[in-house]
Amino acid sequence: ExxxxxxxxxxxxxxxERVTLSCRASQSVNRNLVxxxxxxxxxxxxxxxxxxxxxxxxxxxxxxxxxxxxxxLTISSLQSEDFAVYYCQxxxxxxxxxxGTKVEIK
Amino acid sequence: xVQLVESGGGVVxxxxxxxxxxxxxxxxxSTYTMHWVRQLPGKGLDWVAVIRYDGIKTAYADSVKxxxxxxxxxxKNTLYLQMDNLRAEDTAVYYCARPHDTxxxxxxxxxxxxxxxxxxxx
Numbered sequence: 001e002x003x004x005x006x007x008x009x010x011x012x013x014x015x016x017e018r019v020t021l022s023c024r025a026s027q028s029v030n031r032n033l034v035x036x037x038x039x040x041x042x043x044x045x046x047x048x049x050x051x052x053x054x055x056x057x058x059x060x061x062x063x064x065x066x067x068x069x070x071x072x073l074t075i076s077s078l079q080s081e082d083f084a085v086y087y088c089q090x091x092x093x094x095x096x097x098x099x100g101t102k103v104e105i106k
Numbered sequence: 107x108v109q110l111v112e113s114g115g116g117v118v119x120x121x122x123x124x125x126x127x128x129x130x131x132x133x134x135x136s137t138y139t140m141h142w143v144r145q146l147p148g149k150g151l152d153w154v155a156v157i158r159y160d161g162i163k164t165a166y167a168d169s170v171k172x173x174x175x176x177x178x179x180x181x182k183n184t185l186y187l188q189m190d191n192l193r194a195e196d197t198a199v200y201y202c203a204r205p206h207d208t209x210x211x212x213x214x215x216x217x218x219x220x221x222x223x224x225x226x227x228x
Contacts, residue, residue, distance in 0.1 A: 001168075034214040043201055043218035044151070055216060087151060091213035094165065095143070095153040 002026055002090050006098035012106040017078050021101045023071040023088035032092040035064055035073045038100075039084045047086075048073065078103070108132040108217055110202050115222030118192055126222050128185040128202030136160075136180035137208050141215065142187050144198035154200070155187065159208070170196075192226045199223050 003026040013019050023033070031051040036044035046055045048064035051071060061076040075082055083105055088098040114126040128140075142154040155166045155176040164176050175188040185202050200222050203215035 043220055044215070046206070046214070046216040049206065049214055089151070089214060094156075094167070095141075095213050097151040097153070099150045 002029060002093055002096050004088055004090055004096050004098035006086075006088060006101050008101060009099070010102045010104060012104050013078055014106045015078055015080055019075045019078055019103060021073045021086055021103075023066075023073070023098050025069045025071075025090055028068045029090040029092035031067045032090055033064075033066070033071050034089050034091065035062075036087045036089065037082075037084045038087065044087060075103075108204070110204060110217060110219035112200065112202055112219045112222035115200065115224050117225045117227060119228050120193060120226055122192055123188065123190045124192065124224060125189070126187040126200055126202075126224070128187075128219055130183045130185065130202075130204070133204070135178075135183040138204055139208075139210060139212075140176075140178060140185045141203045141205070141213075142176060142185075143201045143203050143215070143218070144196075145201070145221070146195075146198045152198075156213075157185070158210070189224070192224075194226050197224060197226045 005024045007022045033051045035048040037047050038044045047058050052064045063074045065072050085100045085102045087100045109131045111129045118124045139158050141156045144154050145151050157164045157176045161178050173191045177186045202219045205212040206216045
């Protein structure tokens with residue numbers, strides 16, 4: 001099983017700031033990685049697939065990068081609606097998820 | 107629009123069984139592989155099971171293999187998860203999830219259902 005590790009667990013930021021979330025795979029997953037956003041009481045929402053392709057209707061302030069074992073999600077200017085938990089998931093093999101990064105208001 | 111609606115969650119005693127359903131609409135259900143993913147309380151996400159579009163092939167996470175059975179009825183546009191011999195550690199919100207497209211290799215999800223809470227407790 002491929003283990004996905006996200007860091008940090010929690011990020012305290014102010015609106016308007018730029019944030020970068022990290023995701024590491026225990027072995028190469030090529031570019032077979034997605035990012036989801038989850039708000040309390042809601043299902044995850046797809047943000048990025050193929051490591052860097054934004055899903056439909058996702059704002060341009062969200063961007064993904066990386067390949068192999070190291071990936072990142074960047075939010076260029078944090079908006080109030082972006083405070084949430086973010087998960088990465090690899091799909092190179094059967095899906096496995098990172099533990100999540102909570103982005104909270106500073 | 108594409109919609110997935112889970113039902114059948116509830117409180118069940120350890121060792122008992124429960125079946126979840128997921129009603130799909132807004133897309134051609136019979137052409138999509140379908141998955142179940144769960145979220146432990148306050149924790150992250152775990153993939154549970156997958157079933158091919160025709161119902162012939164299935165696969166399971168090791169943690170549920172031999173206890174859970176995924177199935178589907180394409181005539182009813184419905185996905186099922188039968189959970190037997192439930193344990194406390196199976197307590198979670200269970201989501202049905204559709205892959206982004208019909209490619210058999212697509213194992214990432216868009217959309218997800220709203221989830222069904224299963225609590226295993228005596």
